[in-house]
Amino acid sequence: MTPVTIPRRLTGAHLVAVVCAAQVLVQLGAYFWPALLPGMMSLWGLTNSEAGWITAIFYGAYLLAVPILVTLTDRIDARWVYLFGVGCTITAHLLFGLVAEGFWSALALRALAGIGWAGTYMTGLKLLSDHVDEKLMSRATAGHAASIGISGGVSFACADLLAGAFGWPSAFLVAATTAIMAWLIVALLVPRRTTPLPRAADGHALFDFRPVFRNRSAMAYAVAYCIHTLEMNALRGWGVAFLAFVAASTQVSTGAAASFSPTYVLTALGVIGTFASVFGNEAAIRWGRVKLITLAMLASVAVSGSIGFVGTASYPLAVGLMLIYGFVVWLDSSSLTAGAAGTAEPSRRGATLAVHSMLGYTGGFIGPLMIGYTLDLVGGFTRDARIAWGVSFGLIAVLMLLALAAFRLMRPRELAGDRRARG
Numbered sequence: 001m002t003p004v005t006i007p008r009r010l011t012g013a014h015l016v017a018v019v020c021a022a023q024v025l026v027q028l029g030a031y032f033w034p035a036l037l038p039g040m041m042s043l044w045g046l047t048n049s050e051a052g053w054i055t056a057i058f059y060g061a062y063l064l065a066v067p068i069l070v071t072l073t074d075r076i077d078a079r080w081v082y083l084f085g086v087g088c089t090i091t092a093h094l095l096f097g098l099v100a101e102g103f104w105s106a107l108a109l110r111a112l113a114g115i116g117w118a119g120t121y122m123t124g125l126k127l128l129s130d131h132v133d134e135k136l137m138s139r140a141t142a143g144h145a146a147s148i149g150i151s152g153g154v155s156f157a158c159a160d161l162l163a164g165a166f167g168w169p170s171a172f173l174v175a176a177t178t179a180i181m182a183w184l185i186v187a188l189l190v191p192r193r194t195t196p197l198p199r200a201a202d203g204h205a206l207f208d209f210r211p212v213f214r215n216r217s218a219m220a221y222a223v224a225y226c227i228h229t230l231e232m233n234a235l236r237g238w239g240v241a242f243l244a245f246v247a248a249s250t251q252v253s254t255g256a257a258a259s260f261s262p263t264y265v266l267t268a269l270g271v272i273g274t275f276a277s278v279f280g281n282e283a284a285i286r287w288g289r290v291k292l293i294t295l296a297m298l299a300s301v302a303v304s305g306s307i308g309f310v311g312t313a314s315y316p317l318a319v320g321l322m323l324i325y326g327f328v329v330w331l332d333s334s335s336l337t338a339g340a341a342g343t344a345e346p347s348r349r350g351a352t353l354a355v356h357s358m359l360g361y362t363g364g365f366i367g368p369l370m371i372g373y374t375l376d377l378v379g380g381f382t383r384d385a386r387i388a389w390g391v392s393f394g395l396i397a398v399l400m401l402l403a404l405a406a407f408r409l410m411r412p413r414e415l416a417g418d419r420r421a422r423g
Contacts, residue, residue, distance in 0.1 A: 016128060016140045018189050020147035023124050026086050026182035027151040028158065029093045029175020030117065033058075033110060034237045034368075035159035035263050036168055038244050043168075044102050048379075052372020054106050055237040059229075059364035061114030062121075066361065067209070069115075070122045070354035074347070078127040079190055085119015086183040088112055090176050097172030116179075121148065122357040126350050127190065129341060141341060142281035145334035146274045152236065153270015160263035212348055212355045220410035221339035222356040224293060227403035228336060230363030230370075231300060231396050232329050237368035239266050239322060242389060246311065246318040249385070260319050272323055273330030280331040281338060289339055289414050296332035297404040301397045303328050308393035312386040342415040370395060 033040070034055055041051050069081050092113035100106050128140045162171040213219060243262035284292040303325045311318035337356065344352035371392045379388035 015190065016143050018185060019124055019128055020143050022086075022182040022185045023120070023144065023147040024151045024154075025178040025185070026089055026120050027117075027148055028155055028178045029089075029172060030058075030113070031152055031155035031236055031266075032093075032159040032171050032175055033106075035156040035240060035266065036163055036171070037237075037241055038262075039163070040106075040168070044106075046103060048372045048375045050103050050372075052237075052369045054103065054110055055233075055368040055372075056365050057107050058110045058114040058117065059233060059361045059368070061111040062118045063358050063361040063365055065115045065118035066122060066357045067354045069119045070126060070357060071351045073123060073126045073130075074350035077192055078123055078130055078350075079186065079192060082120055082123045082127055082186055083183060085116050085123060086179055086186070087116075088119060089116030090179045090183065092116055093172045093176035093179060097169040097176065100169075100172075118357075122353045125337070125341065126353055129349055137338070137342065139281070141338040142278045142334040145277045145281075145337065149270055149274030149277055149330060149333075153267045153274065155267075156240070156263045156270065157267035160261070209351060209355055211345065212352050215344065215352065216410055217343040217413040218340045218352050218356065220407050220412035221336050221343070222359045223410065224297065224332075224403050224407040225336045225340070225356055225360040226363040227399050228297075228329070228332065228363070229360035230367035231304065231400060232333070232367075233361075233364040234367035234371050234392075234396060235269075235325065235329060236266070238371045238392075239269065242308075242311075243315070243318055243322065245385060245389070247315050249312065250315050260315075265319050265322055269323055269326035273326045273333070276327045276330040277333040281334045284332075284335040284338075285415075285418055289335055289418050290408075290412055293332045293335055293339075294404065294408065296328060296335075297400055297407070299328040299331070300400050301404070304393045304400065305397035308390035309386070312389055339412060339415065343413050367396070 037051055037055070040046070041048075046054075069085065073081055092109050092115075096106070096109045096113075100109055125141060125144050128144060129137060158174070159171045162174055240262040243265055247262070280292055280296065303321065307318075307321045307325055311321045337353075340352060340356040341349060374392040374395065375385075375388045378391045379385050
């Protein structure tokens with residue numbers, strides 16, 4: 001891949017820093033809804049299933065928009081697509097804070113926020129891949145994933161603090177403001193692409209994804225990413241509600257609940273996840289990407305299979321398991337995406353990331369919805385919420401085990417800079 005010339009004032013490393021800073025600002029409000037979920041369910045009289053739909057529609061809209069928006073970056077400067085996505089994010093958060101009043105308005109505006117996510121998440125990564133060389137790309141991917149992790153973690157604490165001090169609408173208005181800052185950063189500091197985008201030699205049309213699906217290695221990473229994202233978004237979407245249930249059912253003391261409130265635990269989880277994602281990518285470079293991902297997926301099976309049953313016994317135990325779970329879930333996050341991007345055909349890297357992301361957020365859409373329906377179904381059938389939580393997380397463990405089998409059978413390649421590939 002021939003890197004695009006960057007103005008002297010902005011080196012490749014500086015560009016990575018600028019894009020990552022913008023990602024922190026634009027994604028800050030992404031998890032304000034799940035952070036405020038227990039209170040909003042009570043305020044609007046939502047069922048678990050309805051709350052699951054509002055959480056899931058964010059990812060549903062994302063997976064419909066991402067194959068269009070990210071694939072367009074193979075023909076259009078990714079900078080323009082990114083700015084469009086930020087614009088959608090600004091509008092969604094602003095209107096949520098001003099006019100959202102129940103299930104349907106929240107559903108529509110979270111869908112618009114999902115389109116904004118589609119225009120900024122993988123598009124931001126494509127923006128970096130258009131400007132940095134292959135040696136920097138793996139670490140740029142890790143830094144990009146870290147910026148999303150930092151933003152996601154801080155999102156929970158910010159939502160709780162803002163809503164508690166000024167009311168829940170203020171949280172979304174602040175999120176709109178930080179997204180405006182991100183738009184200005186990218187518009188003013190990220191250079192336009194000055195060299196032509198590579199064209200596919202096989203003559204396939206822009207939105208013909210058949211060559212991507214035939215890339216066995218990239219698809220192996222994408223299949224694993226599908227269940228990885230299902231698990232991650234189920235945890236983000238229902239983590240606060242799960243911990244709130246454990247705190248209430250075990251009658252944890254007010255002091256303990258205040259010191260380790262569910263939103264603060266999810267913030268800590270995001271910070272731990274950010275470290276885990278960067279650590280995991282470095283470990284993949286040194287020890288082998290396939291080996292690292294395999295170990296991470298096995299650990300996910302163990303933790304998700306037990307947290308719903310064991311974690312409901314006491315609040316401190318639930319908090320400890322949740323933090324361990326965060327490390328495990330994020331451990332292979334950037335490694336999976338770097339694997340897909342690194343084994344993609346250069347002229348179809350945007351399309352490959354689009355398919356990778358679309359499959360991932362198909363899982364991301366299903367995860368929160370699956371938890372919501374399982375809680376209603378199993379909880380209503382058994383009248384025991386502990387069993388309902390155990391079954392909900394247990395389903396994730398089963399799906400992760402199946403994904404691991406598929407990943408290994410598809411024999412994904414290591415990247416050029418990975419130790420296994422060098423050896």
